[in-house]
Amino acid sequence: MRGAGAKLTLKDDGALMLEYVIVGDIGDLSMPPPAPPERTDGLWQTTCFELFVADADGYREFNFSPSGQWAAYRFAGYREGMTPLDMPAPTIGLAQSGEQLALTVTLDASALPPMPWKIGLSAVIEEQDGTKSYWALAHPPGRPDFHHPTCFALELPAPESL
DSSP states (O other), X not given: OOXXXXXXXXXXXXXXXXXXXEESOGGGBOOOOOOOSOBOTTGGGSSEXXXXXXXXXXXXXXXXXXXXXXXXXXEXXXXXXXXXXXXXXOEEEEEEOSSEEEEEEEEOGGGSOSSOEEEEEEEEEEBTTSOEEEEESOOOSSSOOTTSGGXXXXXXXXXXXX
């Protein structure tokens, strides 16, 4: 893949809109087949887009698959105290051409913790030959680890502070 990007928009109603874009030969990607838009574990094992949102009480992890499936978890600390996050299903859309894939997500405000936030945007990209690449705003030294505090590179203050 030649590149990847992400855009995050906080809506007036508190919902969060995300757009993840991959640029390159999209035909080379290993894409999960379309599936019912339901909560599913293990999505990160193939092409998957992720959002991490940290607040004073830990962090939340959201996984969004091009298949339409999703997952959401709450963590008390770094890879500790993982529990499923009770939330409404996100809205996931997918558009692709020969050179670009865009996945859009809208998360209900109830899925998000109170602000301020530290955010990590990331993706696992798997190619047809099994090669995986790991994309994030920032990476810690060593192996890819999207849960590491270094990856929470975007800070959003509470609205009163904007």
